[in-house]
Amino acid sequence: MPSPLDKADAAGDQADVAIRIQNLSRSFGPVRALEDVSFDVTAGETTALLGENGAGKSTLLKILAGLQPPSGGGVVAFGENVESYDPNTMLTRYGIAIVPQELSLLPDRSVAENILAGIEPGNRWFPSRRRMITRALDLLADLDLVVDPNAPVRTLDLATQQLIVVARSIARECRVLILDEPTAMLTPAESDRLFSLMATLKRAGTTMVYVSHRMPEVFLLADRIEVLRDGRQVAGWRRDEVTPDQAVAAMVGRELGQFTSRAELSVARATDRDESVPALALRGLSGRRHHGVDLEIRPGEIVGIAGLPDSGRVELLHNIFGGDAGDAGGDGTVELLGRPYVNRSPIESVERRLGFVPGERRAQGLLTSMSVAENVGVLTVKALTSAGLLKRRAFDKRATELARGFRVKTATMDQPITNLSGGNQQKAMLARWIAIDPAVLILDEPTRGVDVGAKAEIYEQLFALADRGVAIICSSSDLPELLTITDRIAVMSEGRVVDIVATKTATEESIMTSATGAVTHTGTLA
């Protein structure tokens, strides 16, 4: 439903095109995140953008949102060539707004202030509070949202905050709304609220670009589906021309899409080691956002932790490793290799051969100002120091061995770690822990932001580690991943382990059912 205005300034055949993406490319150093991508986003329609992690979706979105310029090609918005890529131009001139995964709201300001920040009604320096509330109320009513405009945003749940971001974009009269995996952090009920808002917007003629890898949603919402893989556009259909299976096949592409699962690789393993002392035993462990967790992991076993993002699984991992001082004094015990482990801290965990690869690679994993060698070799420093001085030659050699062992692809060991692709950064993060010969390895989102090829390599390496007797505990929001790499899966919901299943017998649906509390759990959802 293009408005008459669009038709007026567009040239004939482009009348229905909101955004035309033309031969768009973007490279980061040697890494080509986006290569020669072209497609049209039709005005008034919802276009779904599919792709695995690392397929180039986020790069494309960042270009559209004006967060980074393309290296080649261009974007035509409503018939006009985009000349300057910055967020303000994209929003005010072309009406393109993005709802990012990390919401950028002002947590201490009210809903009304957040929606209208920068476009306050009335005097520019002294906006009228009363008129702001009225404006906000009108807008919220248009969008069928029931939210108190005076409430500080901090007091709202994540799902509502997301709807506020949408409202903020609409207040700025955006014509194209980009939603980047908006349901990743939402419960099904919350997702439904978002979908009904999207339906409202669509009736009002808003063009939407929807990014997700959840097929049911995509087929519910999209008019058109575009698929990216390895930075290229590999397929595009009208929704009724394609089945979910075909879409998945296009997304995954290469034969690596079907990883050989651990269940298929080994049958006898679990029973082999049943006699041994658990590598890690949690008894009634409690801390921030998790309570009374009982779990045992044997050497050579890979145990997955599934659950919604707010289920407390990440906090549980931090508590085991001692990464969060806020957990000190919590109830319950941790036993590592049969010995109680009480005063947990990262320093002590390293001594006890307990490794942890955190989920936020950039914030918690990478030593951002250091080289590949320094990142991989960081845990060898202590052993390779004598009289306070680091034996640099031995260090470089050891770091190179570790990197090679995990197939980190890098031109040189002394280039900055930030030059590597996400997959190779992640391999470096895993490789560094081999230096302490880990007995237990804790992984959070081990393949987040990693391309399919690197993913397969990481899985192989994890299997090899487990075969050498390392106990691995792995939390992931990627259910197919858990079903592929684990022996057992503990499902968490609202801070408790609600189910522990053998991976062989589990399905995505059965795990989601437990995780969302549909069956085993009777509490209320947030």
Place this chain on the structure above:
Amino acid sequence: MTTATAMTRPASSFDPRRLLKLREAGVFAALILLFILGVVLSPSFVQPSNLLSVGQQVAQIGIMAVGATFVIINGEIDLSVGSIYALSAITTGMAITAGTPWPLAILLGVVVAALAGLLNGLAVVLLGVPSFIVTLGSLSVFRGATLLISNGAPISLSSEQPGVAEFTLIGQGRLFGVIPMQLLIFAAIAAIGIVLLSRARLGFNTYAVGGNQEAARLVGINVKRVKLTAFILSGITAGIAGVLGLSFLSYVQGVTGTGLELTVISAVIIGGAALFGGSGTMWGTIIGVVFIGLLQNILNINGISSFWQTVVTGFVIVAAVAADTWQRRRKTKA
């Protein structure tokens, strides 16, 4: 997947391209330009005696900058070094006046400075107060303490007192009558700084903590100890500089060294260290120190007023950081 083996080779010890890419290269080029400018403007600039006097003048700043480099690479800041400088000088001066043997008096001054650094570090690490605030406060506290213990009165070392002649030789003496002792002490401390920062485990951990504190903590690096060490080093170097200042002038008063912290931080920043931590080198700092020294010297011998020197130094700091930012942005765009 055997075809895709890791292309890993160890860092070669000599690679000409690496040399060009060194972060100090830019500052070093600027230093050479400044040198040429100095030569063009005034022939007396290149006289060895003039250059050695520059060395004499920058020594104390340089020594303090060695400690400050550790603090800044950690992503912290120490604004109290000017006050610690005075605290240490007054302590040593009072001890000497009271008849303490001069080596012991020096030790006393440096230990007091180290304790001051320790206090800064403890407040940052244990209370979690940002170092800007902590040292803004301790700048005042240490200055006040200095005035209190000296009762506001200046201390003049009398050359008739035994030991004072030897003590003042440290600051005023010249090796073979040519090279200022202060410059030699700066060189020695800078050498220790280079080894500690680029060869020692402490240096490795300093870069790790400064680059990403959370990641460093999660690989078992004792972040608190690394930061504490940096503040102690900063205190010690400020203390040594204070003692040298006393030795050079035979005189100190409670307000001595006011504002030194800004010159010290400027030198480190001009040397290429980033205020948000994780980057910077000791060589860069040394170049930054020499740069500031030469700049002031050139302005001096060309008869430009010291007021203008302050203005120019200010511009240079902003220009240095702007050049660095521009270079960095260009690199990420590639």
